[in-house]
Amino acid sequence: MSTSRLRFYERSPGHQHLSDSDRYLLKGPVPSKRVVIIGTGTVGQEHMYVASLLGRMRVHGIYDTEPKSMDAAERHFQSYSEQSLVRYSGLKEACNDPEADALIICTPNYTHFEVLQVAMQSGKPILLEKPMATILSDAAAIVAASEAYGSFIQVGLQYRYKPQYVEAFHEAKTRLSLGGIKTISMSEYRPPFLDKVKQWNKFNKKSGGTLIEKCCHYFDLMNMMAESTPVRVYASGGQSVNFLDFKHEGLPSDIDDHAFVIIDYENGIKANFSLNMFCHDFTEEMVIVGDKGSLKATEKVSAHDEKSCESIVAIELGDPYGSRRIEVAYAPDIRKSGHQGATFFEHVAFSDQLNGKRVQSATPLQGLWSVIVASAAQTSIMTRRAVDIPSFMSDNNLSQYLE
Numbered sequence: 001m002s003t004s005r006l007r008f009y010e011r012s013p014g015h016q017h018l019s020d021s022d023r024y025l026l027k028g029p030v031p032s033k034r035v036v037i038i039g040t041g042t043v044g045q046e047h048m049y050v051a052s053l054l055g056r057m058r059v060h061g062i063y064d065t066e067p068k069s070m071d072a073a074e075r076h077f078q079s080y081s082e083q084s085l086v087r088y089s090g091l092k093e094a095c096n097d098p099e100a101d102a103l104i105i106c107t108p109n110y111t112h113f114e115v116l117q118v119a120m121q122s123g124k125p126i127l128l129e130k131p132m133a134t135i136l137s138d139a140a141a142i143v144a145a146s147e148a149y150g151s152f153i154q155v156g157l158q159y160r161y162k163p164q165y166v167e168a169f170h171e172a173k174t175r176l177s178l179g180g181i182k183t184i185s186m187s188e189y190r191p192p193f194l195d196k197v198k199q200w201n202k203f204n205k206k207s208g209g210t211l212i213e214k215c216c217h218y219f220d221l222m223n224m225m226a227e228s229t230p231v232r233v234y235a236s237g238g239q240s241v242n243f244l245d246f247k248h249e250g251l252p253s254d255i256d257d258h259a260f261v262i263i264d265y266e267n268g269i270k271a272n273f274s275l276n277m278f279c280h281d282f283t284e285e286m287v288i289v290g291d292k293g294s295l296k297a298t299e300k301v302s303a304h305d306e307k308s309c310e311s312i313v314a315i316e317l318g319d320p321y322g323s324r325r326i327e328v329a330y331a332p333d334i335r336k337s338g339h340q341g342a343t344f345f346e347h348v349a350f351s352d353q354l355n356g357k358r359v360q361s362a363t364p365l366q367g368l369w370s371v372i373v374a375s376a377a378q379t380s381i382m383t384r385r386a387v388d389i390p391s392f393m394s395d396n397n398l399s400q401y402l403e
Contacts (some may be wrong), residue, residue, distance in 0.1 A: 349361040
């Protein structure tokens, strides 16, 4: 009998009296790999917790340019782990520690390309947080470098592991319940971006812009569902409510807080995305319509009650007996570990690859295409014109990725 399905009981108060010698069914896995976390802000701390929760990788060390971030990360780590951490004084030292097997890069968006260049000199497997880069030329350079890299790079587009989207892809792509897909709609309604060190996420230059910084997740999902190349993007958006009076070091915030994006795919599928970032709660939704049925995958999270989370998948088919509505969720410890459990299963994919298994995780090329769509949409907002993707790719020296 596998003990992995029982190990989360080890955290319950009723089992804390058991010594290690008395733990069999409740014994956690022994980590086989050691990982270094580069960037110890909110996202880095999430990765540290998830790695410990999964138990396949030991968090060996941490590095951040901000000592206060490392202090906070270490305090949080000590609240759930008795392991010691190596604190590195420099990026090269962190990347090239011979005792570490892999690297997870969680630094601010605008540093990804520079940090990755140093990290790749180690030859180690790398999990690079999204977006892979803030500008197209850097994203394309990462793809080119990854193709010659001796190990692998996984991009942190973990929304594909959210339970409602896992179920949606199973229905649409494995069971083929909806028939031929014709339209895809996605939306996100949420509060504004939270505070970050030096407020880098309030500025297009450092974040990449809202559609790159946050919405690359949704463009990745739509690209996967369409299984085709985008050929035309039109978008409208702007900054209407958030951070209108905000300045940092004298510079005003310039990030969009709402957008509407329409995407035409080469195979005829039409898609659209709606974003609003001045809502009080979190709601995201995917609606897929095929020639045999439709599916709606919804996630609602209260900003006032972290326990209030609901993920629903509703399927409507021509056959009334096939229509159904189900609630989907991971185990509570997994769901609460980050992004409704998506980060946990992102780590499962990363650790599987570390151990030589072939999995379908987000590749640098898929990461590039999420940035291409987002960048085209932001260009459309600025120019107030539709963007022809082949021309856009040619203008940015990316035509080779259309072949």
